Amino acid sequence: MASIEFVRVTKSFEKSVVIKDLDLKIEDGKFTVLVGPSGCGKTTLLRMIAGLDPQTSGSVFIDGKDVTRTAPGQRGVAMVFQNYALYPTMSVRENIEFGLINNKVDKAERTKLVESISATVGLKNYLDRKPSTLSGGQRQRVALARAMVKKPSVFLMDEPLSNLDAKLRAQMRLELIELHKKLGTTFVYVTHDQVEAMSMADTIVLMNQGLIKQEAPPEVIYNQPNNLFAAQFIGVPPMNVGDLGVDGVKFGFRPESAVLSNEPGELHYSTQGVIATREMLGSETLYQVRTDRDSFMIKCIEDQFSVDQKVHLGVTAAKIYFFGADENRIGEDHIHFRKYLDVLRGYRNG
Numbered sequence: 001m002a003s004i005e006f007v008r009v010t011k012s013f014e015k016s017v018v019i020k021d022l023d024l025k026i027e028d029g030k031f032t033v034l035v036g037p038s039g040c041g042k043t044t045l046l047r048m049i050a051g052l053d054p055q056t057s058g059s060v061f062i063d064g065k066d067v068t069r070t071a072p073g074q075r076g077v078a079m080v081f082q083n084y085a086l087y088p089t090m091s092v093r094e095n096i097e098f099g100l101i102n103n104k105v106d107k108a109e110r111t112k113l114v115e116s117i118s119a120t121v122g123l124k125n126y127l128d129r130k131p132s133t134l135s136g137g138q139r140q141r142v143a144l145a146r147a148m149v150k151k152p153s154v155f156l157m158d159e160p161l162s163n164l165d166a167k168l169r170a171q172m173r174l175e176l177i178e179l180h181k182k183l184g185t186t187f188v189y190v191t192h193d194q195v196e197a198m199s200m201a202d203t204i205v206l207m208n209q210g211l212i213k214q215e216a217p218p219e220v221i222y223n224q225p226n227n228l229f230a231a232q233f234i235g236v237p238p239m240n241v242g243d244l245g246v247d248g249v250k251f252g253f254r255p256e257s258a259v260l261s262n263e264p265g266e267l268h269y270s271t272q273g274v275i276a277t278r279e280m281l282g283s284e285t286l287y288q289v290r291t292d293r294d295s296f297m298i299k300c301i302e303d304q305f306s307v308d309q310k311v312h313l314g315v316t317a318a319k320i321y322f323f324g325a326d327e328n329r330i331g332e333d334h335i336h337f338r339k340y341l342d343v344l345r346g347y348r349n350g
């Protein structure tokens with residue numbers, strides 16, 4: 001197990017600065033997920049930990065040791081890639097064993113390790129097969145086993161589930177959570193998929209354009225987003241946002257926080273609109289409601305409205321967020337918070 005720390009790390013490729021002055025501490029033994037849109041610098045961070053692409057300036061520490069001059073193979077980290085990077089001509093056993101042979105581990109010890117690790121990831125019956133005869137999920141497990149066999153103190157995973165179909169991805173998410181619990185090793189996992197981040201992370205590091213926008217457990221990012229970017233990146237559909245019309249402030253509420261009804265309600269923010277679209281998803285229905293000024297996505301348990309129907313929409317004060325002109329969230333202790341709530345109460349159309 002090991003902690004990881006970035007201290008004032010900058011990474012440039014030729015003239016373009018991809019990561020600038022980044023400070024980040026990744027806790028020992030935790031499942032940390034780096035999440036953010038394509039190109040925000042997640043893989044770059046991971047490769048700096050692995051030593052595959054060193055930082056331009058600043059320091060990276062693994063377990064308190066500055067690893068700037070430590071070769072990738074000496075860092076105690078193992079990386080699992082999106083494309084699995086398996087050797088196609090080797091059997092599953094040979095793929096898993098490969099690193100051990102390189103490290104001159106004797107045959108008896110190798111056999112013991114391969115047997116125990118393949119049992120952990122459910123590959124015991126596939127050891128003599130070639131990767132091409134395995135399903136995507138099984139190949140992913142071989143890649144994991146190959147990383148595990150090195151007994152690293154840190155696992156680095158770069159979008160390891162992105163080649164799997166939705167059902168298998170959901171299953172592998174659970175398997176990774178279990179695996180992390182079993183191994184107790186530091187996991188650093190890169191994804192652009194906020195569902196993966198929410199479901200697996202102890203801590204989410206949310207990035208955009210080379211900067212950390214928020215670093216917190218999933219429930220904290222969801223319930224107390226620090227800024228508009230966090231509010232709209234985490235959550236499906238994203239938080240609804242509208243202009244308050246004062247001080248450049250925006251108000252927001254989650255799709256499941258609004259109540260739709262046929263009659264006007266008494267909730268703090270009340271407006272009316274028309275159902276523009278309806279998506280019946282089984283256990284819930286998503287409605288797009290168009291008001292005079294905005295278009296909101298609303299998630300309902302009951303499927304009781306149809307397209308073109310007029311509806312009243314209400315949100316209680318406790319479920320409303322405000323964001324300043326700088327896009328940072330305005331907390332309840334802010335001097336103008338009550339004023340903004342009052343403005344929103346008067347902001348009814350019809």
Ligand SMILES: Nc1ncnc2c1ncn2[C@@H]1O[C@H](COP(=O)(O)OP(=O)(O)OP(=O)(O)O)[C@@H](O)[C@H]1O
Pocket residue numbers: 013014018036037038039040041042043044045191192
């Ligand atoms: N070897 C390279 N040379 C030049 N630019 C690079 C190189 N590697 C990455 N970049 C640039 O650095 C930025 C961050 O890339 P990175 O791969 O870290 O993003 P990411 O968040 O992992 O994206 P994705 O989710 O698409 O994999 C991008 O703008 C990318 O074009």
